[in-house]
Amino acid sequence: MDLSTMQGIVIRSAGKATEWLQKNKYPHSDNIPLSLSKVEFEGGGQYGVEIPVINSFSALEKAIRFLKSEGIYCTRFDETHGSFLLSDQEISEMLALCREENYGFLFGLGPRPEYDIKASFYRSTYGLEQGRQLNNNDAFRYAMEEAYRLVSLGCRGITVYDVGVMRALHEMRKQDFLPKGLVLKTSSHCMASNPVIALIFRENGADSITTSHDLALPTLQEVRRLNPHLVLDVPTDVYKSKGGFIRFYELAEIVQVCAPVMLKMGGSTQDSPYDAEKEEVIHRRIKRVGVGLEYLEKFLPEKRRLSQHSAFACLPAAA
Numbered sequence: 001m002d003l004s005t006m007q008g009i010v011i012r013s014a015g016k017a018t019e020w021l022q023k024n025k026y027p028h029s030d031n032i033p034l035s036l037s038k039v040e041f042e043g044g045g046q047y048g049v050e051i052p053v054i055n056s057f058s059a060l061e062k063a064i065r066f067l068k069s070e071g072i073y074c075t076r077f078d079e080t081h082g083s084f085l086l087s088d089q090e091i092s093e094m095l096a097l098c099r100e101e102n103y104g105f106l107f108g109l110g111p112r113p114e115y116d117i118k119a120s121f122y123r124s125t126y127g128l129e130q131g132r133q134l135n136n137n138d139a140f141r142y143a144m145e146e147a148y149r150l151v152s153l154g155c156r157g158i159t160v161y162d163v164g165v166m167r168a169l170h171e172m173r174k175q176d177f178l179p180k181g182l183v184l185k186t187s188s189h190c191m192a193s194n195p196v197i198a199l200i201f202r203e204n205g206a207d208s209i210t211t212s213h214d215l216a217l218p219t220l221q222e223v224r225r226l227n228p229h230l231v232l233d234v235p236t237d238v239y240k241s242k243g244g245f246i247r248f249y250e251l252a253e254i255v256q257v258c259a260p261v262m263l264k265m266g267g268s269t270q271d272s273p274y275d276a277e278k279e280e281v282i283h284r285r286i287k288r289v290g291v292g293l294e295y296l297e298k299f300l301p302e303k304r305r306l307s308q309h310s311a312f313a314c315l316p317a318a319a
Contacts, residue, residue: 012029027195034253037256040259043307047304049265049289050074056094059277064097076314077105079106079108080108083149084110091107091150091153092319095316095319106159106185107157112132113132118135118136140168156181169205181311188210192223208231220254232260233264237266241272248292252298262312263296266285269284
């Protein structure tokens with residue numbers, strides 16, 4: 001018997017890979033101690049709260065009313081079906097209401113593959129496993145035009161589904177074709193499932209990434225270590241169609257390990273992000289956010305919220 005085994009020391013597998021990864025400062029193990037993130041949002045604050053699936057003016061109006069009546073904190077909202085399904089008037093009204101009530105707003109960029117004329121591949125079993133990358137030049141051009149439409153109406157936060165689109169939008173922003181203060185973040189459909197993928201998105205212009213829904217704290221910590229100034233958007237409770245899990249007991253740890261972080265909250269009250277936006281569903285979603293924030297308050301009383309003056313609040317600008 002090997003002496004080290006006799007002495008109670010476990011010999012770990014993949015030793016050569018571990019040696020190379022450690023030497024080059026890449027993640028190499030889930031068995032690591034958790035450590036505090038020393039980074040905050042520019043201007044201060046460790047965390048903000050994002051409520052997704054606010055896909056119409058009516059849903060936005062109801063969500064704000066319930067937040068006020070319940071006394072629940074929210075930094076910004078997130079439209080998820082695709083901005084190109086909304087008229088200029090409705091987008092303008094949504095942005096104006098957020099500007100008036102001091103909430104931020106991000107629109108999901110469209111058209112996405114499921115709406116495109118060449119979408120048959122994405123409706124196949126294989127295609128559904130490939131994410132939402134665009135597969136033709138026309139759709140790519142339309143996405144660029146849609147981004148320009150959104151910022152012209154006052155939007156200052158866009159959710160992107162394709163790393164190629166992200167790269168092009170970043171170039172447009174550097175050339176002042178899009179505002180310098182525009183926040184570009186990846187959707188969860190980009191599947192930032194490990195720290196190196198997050199690094200690739202950052203190198204291609206992402207200011208913020210939505211992590212895969214099921215990442216454990218050690219992986220999230222390594223995403224933060226490898227990307228020290230990237231804002232992480234972490235889903236804390238998710239739709240039943242995406243697993244339905246709720247991470248409320250981990251919220252305090254997520255803030256400490258991942259800061260600066262946006263907590264993406266409220267999805268667990270729905271089966272799917274495509275559920276009808278009924279008033280009772282929106283109310284239930286807001287109350288679920290409130291429960292999550294109670295857990296955060298209980299286990300992490302000394303915490304700092306993101307300032308609404310931060311660019312990452314994504315407050316709309318005047319059109």
